[in-house]
Amino acid sequence: MEYLKFCFVFSCWMKFATSLSSTETPQTPAPIPPEKLLVLTVATEETDGFLRFMKSANYFNYTVKVLGMGDPWKGGDVGRSIGGGQKVRLLKEAMEALAEQEDLVVLSVDSYDLIFAGGPEEILRKFQQANHKVLFAAEGLIWPDKRLADKYPSIRSGKRYLNSGGIIGYAPHIHRIVSQWNLHDNDDDQLFYTKLYLDPLKRESLNMTLDHKCQIFQNLNGAVDEVLLKFASDRVRVRNTVYDSLPVVVHGNANTKMYLNYLGNYVPNTWNYEHGCSHCDDDTVDLSQLKEYPNVLIGVFIEQPTPFLPEFFQQLLTLDYPKDKLNLFIHNNEVYHEKHIQRFWDENRNTFNSFKVVGPEENLSQGEARNMGMHLCRKDATCDFYFSIDSDVMLTNRQTLKLLVEQNRKIIGPLVTRHSKLWSNFWGALSLDGYYARSEDYVDIVQRKRVGVWNIPFMAHVYLVKGTTLRNELKERNFFVLEKLDPDMALCRNAREMTSHREKDSPSPESFHMLRPPKGVFMYITNRHDFGRLISTANYNISHYNSDLWQIFENPVDWKEKYIHQNYTQIFTQNYMEEPCPDVFWFPVFSEKACDEIVEEMEHYGTWSGGRHEDKRITGGYETVPTDDIHMKQIGFDKEWLHFIREFISPVTLKVFSGYYTKGYAVMNFVVKYTPGRQAYLRPHHDSSTFTINIALNNKDTDFQGGGCRFHRYNCSINSPRKGWSFMHPGRLTHLHEGLPTTNGTRYIAVSFIDP
Structure with a gap:
């Protein structure tokens, strides 16, 4: 009997416990459908920032209603002082028609300096998880009244202070908040919301809280170091590394608008590693379809x-x-x-x-x-x-x-x-004082x-x-003149920060907290x-007759394009050279422009040696086989000429003299002038070099007649030198040679005795 009583009591207790458990365990609320989210934003003009905001909203299929478009802005110059009350007034007017829709969630955000990084489903899920009726964005810096800091509720972690650039809540509660607005358009909107939030009774009755850990709202002001881009295969997100959160709304408040521009290059899914740029062809113009250019x-x-x-x-x-x-x-x-x-x-x-x-x-x-x-x-x-x-x-x-x-x-x-x-x-970025800073992607x-x-x-x-x-x-005329900035910096700053008027003095750091985005x-x-x-212009010396010749170090690509023969690279790709005599190689190296300018430079210098044996320019002061010449060193072109040898002659040397690696060094580098009236030819001689180059600087039959070179050992002569082409032959004992007479006109050649 006692056993039966025990069983009955135990059974009743279990039923009671089960009943109690089922009534006290909260049920997971049904997800709010995306169509129950309405985005309200204030924008009086379609600025570039606004168009970017709308593009990100459309990407995620948000329902957006724009308030105040086309209206004059009366909210004050909030970029430099308090203001923005016009936004509250417009929101208040809009909420009057929505106040009775208890299941409608309203998201009120700025638009000129804000982008979406996630969709409506995500933002509604996170809003439900917050378990409050109204959620404000939060930031780590207080504005506009620092004296209110101590009145904020204490929190264990997260951002403590309210930011009015982002608000989400049920329509009746949002209506109850904004219906209390009775101030002017140029009064401060953030101060209005702050005072409501700091009132304990109103905070409790309206069931308000802040998004302390940036689950939904990420204000960049004071938090740039917390934020990184997270690249995934399907989407790029903004990640807060302090709270390990993926914010849905990214707000470039205060002086962080340029950082928002950087983030906007990637979010939402604007660029990723897999697909590259997804917006580059948006709104482009096909010129071929226009009637005229x-x-x-x-x-x-x-x-x-x-x-x-x-x-x-x-x-x-x-x-x-x-x-x-x-x-x-x-x-x-x-x-x-x-x-x-x-x-x-x-x-x-x-x-x-x-x-x-x-x-x-x-x-x-x-x-x-x-x-x-x-x-x-x-x-x-x-x-x-x-x-x-x-x-x-x-x-x-x-x-x-x-x-x-x-x-x-x-x-x-x-x-x-x-x-x-x-x-x-x-x-890619600017420092705090407005000068160069390197962005992560630069x-x-x-x-x-x-x-x-x-x-x-x-x-x-x-x-x-x-x-x-x-x-x-x-439309203002003086965009290139601003304070002490150089013209380019003035233009860019004016374009970025353009407002209805500009002041000489920069705004104080405090005024950067609730900026009205400039219409940049x-x-x-x-x-x-x-x-x-x-092109580098830093060391351009214009004292020469042809100053570009000296640019081989500063602007090597442009120097090569101007002065190296167009067929030079074919030496290596198509074996574009000739061997008119044994071990004498003939190949293109200089352009016509190079030849002309070297000759002009020498004639401008004008002091030719005269072909005399006595020559103070060389060691010992005596030249055995003299030429009528000017040394590269005399015109200050020695370093440049040696660099030319290393860059453009040495590779040819390695190709034709297999296994020989030249040092590309030469003491004797000069331009020779042959004329019938001064020096018409050069007697047989050996060069004091491992190998010699001899570059024709003008045209036979046009600028002169005769000329050429004869190699005695092989009884081989080259009688038709080509302008811009170079001979290359061994020096010392093997290739005794002479310069054949120039019978008319003036012949110029550039010579180097390499690796003496």
Whole structure:
């Protein structure tokens, strides 16, 4: 009997316990469907930032309602002081129609400086997990009233202070909050929300909290060091490394807008390692489908002595763009280059639709000259694009102008870099004082390991600007003049931070906490193609007659293109050389331009030796077999000539004299002048060298008759030297030779006794 009682009591207790357990264990709420999320944002203009925000929202299929579009902004200059109340007023008006929708979740966010990194399902799931009716974004810095810091609730970890750039909550609760607004449009919105949150009774009755660990909202101000990009196979995310969270909303508040621009180059899924750039072809223009090409004003700026300027102009001429659609404006600040511009003018004044030159006599500063060029396009309603290019940019891609126009950006530049260096025409980031800082992706972009179209904070040297942009966002005339900044930095800062007015003094650090995003213009750099390179102007000495000859160290690629024979590389790819006599090799090395300029340089120097035995230029002061010559050392070209030997002669030596590795050293390097009236020939002799090169610097039958070289041992003569081609033959005992008489005109050759 007692046993039965025990069983009955135990059974009843178990039923009670089970019942109690089932009633006290909270049930997992059903997920909120995505269609129950409404995004509300305030934007009075369609800025570049707003368009980026909308693109990220559309990528995740958010439902967005924009408040205040087209209205005048009355919320104050919040970039420099408090303000933003207009946003609360507009939100309050919008919520009046939504107040009764208890199952509607409202997400109120800024738009000019904000992007989505995740979709509605994720943000709703994280909102439900927060288990509050209203959730504000949080940050680690307090604004606008630091005196309120102690009134904030204590937390064990996370960000303590409210940021009003992001709010999510059920519609009735959001309505109850904003309905308490009774201030002015230029009062501070964040202070309004802060005071509500700091009131314990209101915080509890409205069931409000902060997103302390950045599960939903990531404010970048004060947190840039916490944030990294996380690359996955299907998507790129922003990761907070302190809280190991993947925020859904990324807000570039305060002075972090440029960092948001960097993140926006990748998020949401804008660029990844697997697929590369996913947005590069968005909104592009197909020029082949247009009835006629856009009109372009090209502004050329020569602000310092620049090597290879004639070649720069030649590259402009070869641009694949209708010349009747091109207008040319040139500002030249260097008297040295007037001869180059005059020659270009004489040959091409009728090539372009219009041609205007402003010279050094105008005494314009760089900023004034650049303002003038830009304004020529601004005031001409038919100017569709303004293409600014400095003389140190060597464009090698004939399609450059077309490719930039087709990208259809307000400001875009082609990536150009200095040969074999990381120096380029853009900065990936800025330091706190507004100067260069290296972004994480800078090297990969410069080396084209990451290819795309990149939003960047600074560019220079070469860029394309839409004419409509000049007549609207950039309609002020003095964009290249600002404080003590150089013109390019002034332009970029003005474009980035453009507001209704600018002050001389920078805002205080405190005012960076709740900035109204400036109505700035995004600037882009594209490395989707190889466009060209930057020339170094740092050590350009214009005291020579042909100063470019000395650029073999500073600008080796341009030097090679100008001065090395076009068929030189075929020596190695197609065995493009001849052997007219045993062990005498004949191959192309110098271009016609190189030959002409070396001769001009020697004649400009003018002090020929006269072919006398007494010669103080050499050790011992006596030359056994003298020539009428000028040494490379006399014109200050010795180091450059030896470098030429090592770069362009040594590889040929290794090819023809297998196993011999030359040191590329020579003491005797000179140009010889043969004329019937001074020295017409050279008697038989051996060269004091391991091998000798002999380069013809002008044309037989055009510049002279006769000449050539005879090798006695083989009874072999070469009577038809070719301009720019070099003989190479062993020196010392094996190849006794003589210079055959020049019977008319003047013959020039460049000679080196290598490895003496």
